[in-house]
Amino acid sequence: MPAQQSPRRSLSRLAAVPVLLAFGAAVSGCASMGDTISPAFADPAKYDLYDCKQLEPERKGLAARAAELQGLMAKAETGVGGSVVAEIAYRNDYIALRGQSRLAEEAWRKNRCQDAPPEAKPVAAPAPITPAPTATGKRSRS
Numbered sequence: 001m002p003a004q005q006s007p008r009r010s011l012s013r014l015a016a017v018p019v020l021l022a023f024g025a026a027v028s029g030c031a032s033m034g035d036t037i038s039p040a041f042a043d044p045a046k047y048d049l050y051d052c053k054q055l056e057p058e059r060k061g062l063a064a065r066a067a068e069l070q071g072l073m074a075k076a077e078t079g080v081g082g083s084v085v086a087e088i089a090y091r092n093d094y095i096a097l098r099g100q101s102r103l104a105e106e107a108w109r110k111n112r113c114q115d116a117p118p119e120a121k122p123v124a125a126p127a128p129i130t131p132a133p134t135a136t137g138k139r140s141r142s
Helices: 007-033 052-077 082-110
Strands: none
Touching: 052 082
16 A cells, blocks of 8 residues: 655645746746847937947947956856856846947947047157167287
8 A cells, every 4th residue: 555645745746846847937037038138237228319439439348348248257157157157247247238239339320420440550760770880990919
């Protein structure tokens, strides 16, 4: 005859199923979140009043910060449990930064801005050539 389960034990197992399903859905939601950008992460009107001169350094700064965060996430992922640390510590900042970047790029295109040409570095004049000192024809007397 099989052992009888107590009603309490059955209830706890029954309650565990929805909890596990909810946890699985939450974890899969994080995995599928990827690089989607929510308005909660970036202000859509932030760059509306920026002109091209203001947008150019902003875009470069955002790109530099995004590269820095990617490097930090890659570094964190090399350690034990690093992918979890990278997600917790850096992912939200990275997503917000990507949202700001996208909005700055949209404002850049809307304003029809163009990248400034790289500054021409002045070519330094060549240093004057001075003749090397010549040895005089002195001989030692023996």
